[in-house]
Amino acid sequence: xxxxxxxxxxxxxxxxxxxxxxxxxxxxxxxxxxxxxxxxxxxxxxxxxxxxxxxxxxxxxxxxxxxxxxxxxxxxxxxxxxxxxxxxxxxxxxxxxxxxxxxxxxxxxxxxxxxxxxxxxxxxxxxxxxxxxxxxxxxxxxxxxxxxxxxxxxxxxxxxxxxxxxxxxxxxxxxxxxxxxxxxxxxxxxxxxxxxxxxxxxxxxxxxxxxxxxxxxxxxxxxxxxxxxxxxxxxxxxxxxxxxxxxxxxxxxxxxxxxxxxxxxxxxxxxxxxxxxxxxxxxxxxxxxxxxxxxxxxxxxxxxxxxxxxxxxxxxxxxxxxxxxxxxxxxxxxxxxxxxxxxxxxxxxxxxxxxxxxxxxxxxxxxxxxxxxxxxxxxxxxxxxxxxxxxxxxxxxxxxxxxxxxxxxxxxxxxxxxxxxxxxxxxxxxxxxxxxxxxxxxxxxxxxxxxxxxxxxxxxxxxxxxxxxxxxxxxxxxxxxxxxxxx
Numbered sequence: 001x002x003x004x005x006x007x008x009x010x011x012x013x014x015x016x017x018x019x020x021x022x023x024x025x026x027x028x029x030x031x032x033x034x035x036x037x038x039x040x041x042x043x044x045x046x047x048x049x050x051x052x053x054x055x056x057x058x059x060x061x062x063x064x065x066x067x068x069x070x071x072x073x074x075x076x077x078x079x080x081x082x083x084x085x086x087x088x089x090x091x092x093x094x095x096x097x098x099x100x101x102x103x104x105x106x107x108x109x110x111x112x113x114x115x116x117x118x119x120x121x122x123x124x125x126x127x128x129x130x131x132x133x134x135x136x137x138x139x140x141x142x143x144x145x146x147x148x149x150x151x152x153x154x155x156x157x158x159x160x161x162x163x164x165x166x167x168x169x170x171x172x173x174x175x176x177x178x179x180x181x182x183x184x185x186x187x188x189x190x191x192x193x194x195x196x197x198x199x200x201x202x203x204x205x206x207x208x209x210x211x212x213x214x215x216x217x218x219x220x221x222x223x224x225x226x227x228x229x230x231x232x233x234x235x236x237x238x239x240x241x242x243x244x245x246x247x248x249x250x251x252x253x254x255x256x257x258x259x260x261x262x263x264x265x266x267x268x269x270x271x272x273x274x275x276x277x278x279x280x281x282x283x284x285x286x287x288x289x290x291x292x293x294x295x296x297x298x299x300x301x302x303x304x305x306x307x308x309x310x311x312x313x314x315x316x317x318x319x320x321x322x323x324x325x326x327x328x329x330x331x332x333x334x335x336x337x338x339x340x341x342x343x344x345x346x347x348x349x350x351x352x353x354x355x356x357x358x359x360x361x362x363x364x365x366x367x368x369x370x371x372x373x374x375x376x377x378x379x380x381x382x383x384x385x386x387x388x389x390x391x392x393x394x395x396x397x398x399x400x401x402x403x404x405x406x407x408x409x410x411x412x413x414x415x416x417x418x419x420x421x422x423x424x425x426x427x428x429x430x431x432x433x434x435x436x437x438x439x440x441x442x443x444x445x446x447x448x449x450x451x452x453x454x455x456x457x458x459x460x461x462x463x464x465x466x467x468x469x470x471x472x473x474x475x476x477x478x479x480x481x482x483x484x485x486x487x
Contacts, residue, residue, distance in 0.1 A: 029094055029328075029346065030164045030357030033246045035255065037168030041321070042239045042260030044175020046077075047182065047267060048314040049131065050232030052307060055272065057286035062225030063216035064208045064276040067269055069225030074265045076443075077233035079436045080400045083407040083426050085257030088240035090414055090421035092249030095332025096240040097403045102336065104409035105402075108471040111338045113402045114329055115467050117237070120392040120399075121326035122366055125319055126373030127389070129153060132315040135308055149374055156320045157367045160327065161347075161360050164245050167324045174317035181310045182267050185291060189274030192298040200298065203278055211280045223446055227453055230443060232268075234396045235318065236260070238325040245357075254424040323366060331362035391463040393456025394447060397440050398464055404437045 059066045084097055093099040095114060102110025133148035159166040188197070195202035208214055215221065239260065243253035275290045279297055284290050289311070295303030333339035343365055347358040376385040411429055414422055426433060447453035 029245050029331075029359065031245055031247050032163055032165035032357075033168045033242055033252075034165075035246065035252055037165075037172050038239060038242055038246060038252050038256040039259055040172045040175040040179075041168075041242060042236070042256040043263055043267075044171065044178045044317065046233050046235040046264055047175070047178045048232070048235065048318045049128075049311050050229075051268060051271070052291055052311050052314060053287070053289045054232060055229065055275075056284045056288050056290045058225045058228040059272070059276065059281050059284040059290055060286050061217065061228060062221040063212060063281040064214045065216075065222045066225050066229070066276060066281075067272045068222050069229055070269050070272050071265075072222070072439075073226050073230040073233060074268055076230065076400075076436060076439050077236060078262075078265060079427075079432055080403055081236045081239075081257055081260070082424075083433060083436070084237065084240050084403050085253055086422065086424050086426045087403075087407055087410055088243055089250045089254045089257075089424040090410075090418070092240075092244045092253060093332065094241060094244040094328045095335070096244075096329075097237065097399065097406065098329060098332055099336075100406045100410060101402050104406035104413075107336075107338070108468065108475060109402060109406070110336065111333070111471040111474070112464070112467045113399055114333045114338060116392075116395050116464060117399055118326050118329045118333070118366070119463070120395045121322040121329070122369045123373050123388050123392050125322045125326070125370040126377045126385070128315045128319040128322065129370070129374055130377050132312055132319065135312045135315070138308075146378060149378075152316065152319060153367060153371060153374070156316075156323055157363065159320070160323055160363045160367075161358060164324075164358060167320060168242075170320050171317060174313055174320070177313050178310065178317065179267070182271060185295070186267075186270055186274055188298060188300065189278055189294060192278050192294075193274070197298055205277070207277055207280045211282050216281070224450070226443065227447055227450060231396055233264075235321065236264075237399070238321050241325050241328050244328075250421075250423055257424065323363070323370065326366040326370075327359055327363040330365060331359040334362070387459065390455050390459035392460060393453075394444065394460035395464070397444055398460065401437060401440045404433050404440070408433050 055066070058069060062069050084100075087100045088096055091100065091103070095110075098110050098114030098117065101113045129149045129152050130145070132152060133145040136148040137143065137145045156170075159170055191197045192200055193203045217224070239256050240253055243249045243256065246252040271291075275284075275294055278294050279290075283293060289307050291310075292304050292307045295306065300306070330339050331343060334341060334343040343359065343362045345359070345361050347360050373385070373388065376388065380386075407426060408430055411422075411426065411433075444457060447457045
């Protein structure tokens with residue numbers, strides 16, 4: 001839900017009252033997304049290279065107990081998603097948690113979380129485009145990686161400029177392939193565990209209890225595993241952003257959240273359980289896909305190339321979703337006067353389901369910064385771009401913490417002012433919300449004690465402080481201008 005931004009010479013208002021969902025103004029964006037798009041986006045949005053490749057680093061530090069690490073990290077993500085789903089079902093908006101933060105905590109919060117999340121998406125977009133280009137270059141060495149990056153960016157920019165249903169269709173099929181790949185992997189893994197594949201013997205529980213036991217590195221290894229895998233759950237937030245472009249946002253986001261969180265935990269935890277059961281955890285290495293090792297071990301031909309294709313699709317899917325999410329976030333900021341007003345223009349002509357209602361300038365602004373990020377990644381990957389990447393390394397945790405803080409405020413107000421809007425409710429409110437906040441701050445504190453993760457926290461804290469300083473400065477100037485005008 002959005003309101004016209006206040007004049008710049010007026011004082012910053014208190015958080016607006018929460019209306020009933022029936023009173024929410026219609027979004028100017030298209031309503032071209034269907035329930036199947038949103039459901040599959042919720043299922044596939046967080047299944048990416050972080051799971052297929054990055055999980056090897058988690059297994060290397062936690063051993064078989066990586067299953068517990070994923071349960072803890074997944075529970076945090078699931079609780080955050082439930083809170084976000086509650087607010088988005090009651091007040092669907094293209095800016096999602098940025099709008100909720102503004103309503104709950106004030107304009108400074110909406111400004112800060114919106115710009116931080118936008119910056120996070122356009123920086124990570126460069127990583128995904130570059131990684132996908134490296135895979136494609138391996139297949140077609142005659143084409144340089146920069147040319148592949150250019151091709152990917154042009155294709156997905158065109159898809160996001162034409163109609164939102166194109167984004168939905170890309171993500172539907174991308175997510176279907178990723179989900180299908182994991183289902184096949186789980187089936188093959190279970191067959192291998194029970195010795196039902198040709199030329200295989202039952203594995204049993206040997207790999208779970210051998211090689212140092214289930215907790216070879218103790219609970220410290222579990223904690224290190226949480227720090228390694230928690231960021232793999234980033235991406236669920238895009239579901240609530242996309243819900244604003246469906247015919248029935250409140251119902252769509254509720255169904256997507258309910259169907260996504262448990263199934264995602266099943267895919268993540270189930271995959272890890274199969275991996276550490278089929279092979280000894282000592283066989284895994286950081287940077288190498290544990291999925292490839294398992295498929296090789298059970299005799300699947302060309303396992304490496306198969307996983308390369310899956311990872312390639314996962315990277316393109318993430319690139320597409322990040323471009324979409326960043327464009328809608330900056331469009332929402334512009335709607336509320338927190339970004340240049342020129343970004344508000346949406347495409348016209350035709351129906352809103354086909355060609356109309358696309359924020360093309362917001363898409364181009366996001367893609368332009370994405371190109372800058374890609375260039376920095378190609379030219380200075382170990383200096384300039386590394387600093388940028390570190391500056392967004394822990395931003396996801398800050399965003400999740402603001403989501404929880406916003407839900408604490410808005411839930412109480414919704415129960416008083418519009419209880420009928422609470423079609424999806426956070427469990428055990430407010431206790432689980434406070435538990436989630438404590439867990440998020442605990443992860444941040446643990447990152448500070450980890451030598452490898454500490455730079456990310458410090459750089460991200462610096463970037464967050466800078467954005468907060470800008471937000472507070474804007475409000476101070478507005479109040480000062482109002483005071484001068486009243487004299």
